[in-house]
Amino acid sequence: MEAWKNLFVPNPVLWALKDEGFMSPTTIQALSIPHAIRDRLDIVGAAETGSGKTLAFCVPILHHVLNVQTVQDALIEQTHSLQDTQKYISQNETDSDSNIDILQPEFNPEEDWGDSDNSDEENNSDEIDDSDDVDNDDVDSGVDNGSDEDGDYDNPPTEEDIEELGENEVGCVRVVHNIVLDPTPQTVNTDKPLIGLILEPTRELAIQVKNHLLKAAKYINVKIATVVGGMAPQKQRRILSQCPEIIIATPGRLWELLQEGDQHLIKIPSVKVLVVDEADRMVEKGHFEELTKLFEFMKDNHEARLKRQTLVFSATLTMIHKGPSRKMKKKKKALIPDDKLDLLMYQIGIKDKKKIVDLTTKTGTAENLTEARINCPKDEKDLYLYYFRRQYPGRTLVFANSKDCLRRLVSIFTELGCKPLSLHADMHQKQRLKNLEKFSASNDGFLLASDVAARGLDIPNVQHVIHYQVPRTIENYVHRSGRTARATKEGLSVMLISQDDVRNYRKIISTLNRDEELPVFPVEYQYIPTLKSQLRLALEIDKLHHRFMKVKRQNDWFSKAAEEMEIDIKDEKLLVDIGDNEEQRQHAKKLVNMRADLLQALKQPLAPRTFSGKYPTKMGKLVTLHDAGKY
Structure with missing residues (x-):
């Protein structure tokens, strides 16, 4: 240290x-x-x-x-020291005035023994002064030896004595039955x-x-x-x-x-x-x-x-x-x-x-971060995200600007078997933390998130950050990209840029004082047709399932509301026809068959056996089409 x-x-x-x-x-x-x-x-x-x-x-x-x-601690120690000094002075002053032990309790015969004559009071007082003869074992165990009318401590009272004194008055002890004590409130x-x-x-x-x-x-x-x-x-x-x-x-x-x-x-x-x-x-x-x-x-x-x-x-x-x-x-x-x-x-x-x-650099991002872009039409962003996910496995964090977009991506990539996790502001806090834990625990985690996850989260070993939608501000781009390439480790940040994103992209490049645009991420286009067919099938399954479930949820809501209001909903024609039981079974069977076809397609290898699956990089830097001739 x-x-x-x-x-x-x-x-x-x-x-x-x-x-x-x-x-x-x-x-x-x-x-x-x-x-x-x-x-x-x-x-x-x-x-x-x-x-x-x-x-x-x-x-x-x-x-x-x-x-x-x-x-x-110093004040407490000083207070205790002052209290001890005052107590010592008080005891010395009392001892100088009288030889009587100041801690000796005063004996009240009327209160402790009931009515008695003066001779009994004197005898009892004498017995109290000689109370050192009491057995210590009985005192420690909580046993009271009591006393008879003559003040004799050596013999315990007999049953006749107890009956004569009464069950609530035995010796020096007054027994109170069924007492209720107020609980002491806990103070803060x-x-x-x-x-x-x-x-x-x-x-x-x-x-x-x-x-x-x-x-x-x-x-x-x-x-x-x-x-x-x-x-x-x-x-x-x-x-x-x-x-x-x-x-x-x-x-x-x-x-x-x-x-x-x-x-x-x-x-x-x-x-x-x-x-x-x-x-x-x-x-x-x-x-x-x-x-x-x-x-x-x-x-x-x-x-x-x-x-x-x-x-x-x-x-x-x-x-x-x-x-x-x-x-x-x-x-x-x-x-x-x-x-x-x-x-x-x-x-x-x-x-x-x-x-x-x-300590911010001129570029605004970490030195060990590789940045790139993929230019594509807006309706093909799903395809290139799917391409990246299939070709470059590893812990990947995908950012989007809207929650609706995230929900749609989660549904599609679930059908494609990518096991996506989501994180956005509308989720319950417990579920958000649970998804973060799952993502951090998986070496091949796939998290789809809003900018809620862009700030400060220390998720270990995030290898890729994908900007599905270009961030609206430079700060968000810096923070998003900062989820990877942390603590001297390398990382990759890729932006998917459509025509709608060009304005925000230009603003980010200008603000970061970049002399050149981000390099184009190399895409192996021979795999695109296969991926496109798989994605198209997943989209059909998602659309068919989502449309049916949306109508069914709407019908269930109307039916429940009508039942509570005692209305015959069939007469109101509020329900959408989703078919009888047989037609619904046929619909479910169709979904099962389509998912089976998709599963079979996903089992087919996408790349040849000789493909390494690593980034197309050399010496930690992205090898772009422009730079390929140098090597």
Whole structure:
């Protein structure tokens, strides 16, 4: 761990990093962590995806946690020391005034023994003074020896004595039957501070950051919670009631719980560390209205704002693209990149004295990323995606701009036996996480996703990224492509470009300062006819099945509604004729036969046995048609 020596990383964090195999810091970590811990500066960091930005802000947060805990422990120790001193002084003052043991309980004969004469009181008092003769074994076991009327402790009371005294008064003990005790309410330590707040644009990224933070905090006693949409608010309220020191949240759910008056979240203005991850997307106007409200809420405490440390990280700080048109109409001129960076810092509350660490390259993407394009008509994108999937197996992530497009692709590629997984905003959070786990666990995973998966997700060993639809902004292209070629590994990014995508493609090339267009990905066209016939059959199966199921679901809905309203639906002619039982069986049989034909076609080898199945690359670079003559 010698490489971490001068970064001022706390020892408990170093032990955890060693356990996880982080023997040396990345460039973004080495340049930002010392300024955050030693100099207490606000940090604005930009580096390519997979460069270790998460750990760059996790380590300073844990440093603050340890500092707060050290101060709290010192105060507790000081308080205990003061209490012990006061107790010692009080005991000495009491002993100097009297020789009577101050801990000796006062004996009340009337309360403990009932009515008796003065002689009995004296005898009983004497017996109490000589109570050292009581058997210790009986005391430890909870047995009460009792006493007779003469105060004799050596002989237990007889049954006649018990009957005479009454069943509720035996010796010194008063027995109370069927007593009901009020349960002691569990109290929450509301004085526990909120030390760190990390804001993330997506739920998956928030959960991923929490997992990284837990590993780094392995040897630190700290509570970490996520506050995200898609999960039960009741459960998150219970977690917040435990007053976690660090909260990782998406702005929407955080603002919702804050408006409800959560007692822990109202401490947000006094938070010691604020982290805004994927900042370029987080501050886009019109995207996160709650984020602006959160920043306004935090500005109310001016003194805490001056003491707060703010860390901002992203894969790019260019922010070239314009905001939504309805917002930009109010502006007389477009903002240049430097203006947008200043606006970002103003909204978040970055101090004038800050450290900017910009490691982004001129090209905007990782150096070990191979980029290419496939020019094709819009209605043949399915074909070329299928070609790539068949020819180049491996962990592949496909991005599209719309959820409807993703649903259609999932249906078609399921018929083709590609076992696709999906990920988009309309899915339940549990299913989204489940699909991510399946994709990460499979060496040949095939994930069809919206831009929800473009930001910050650390999915190991993604070999290919396919842009089925060209992204609308340069930031999305950089983040999408950044899912591969991570941590010095090589990767491939391919855009499928139709006539509708040319405008966005030109904008991306111009913004990335590319002198040349992306190279054309080599396609072996002798395989295209076979793939086209397989895809055509899959499309027919999908269309036939989807059309039938759509009508059937509509009929089932009308039938159920009519039954509840006690209406004869046949008279209303609302049901679509899907045939009788025999015709439906024939339809199902036809689908089975078509799927059998498709399965047989898929079993046929596409490439000759001598084909290696690797990229058409040499020395890590794509061999294009233009460059082929050089080799």
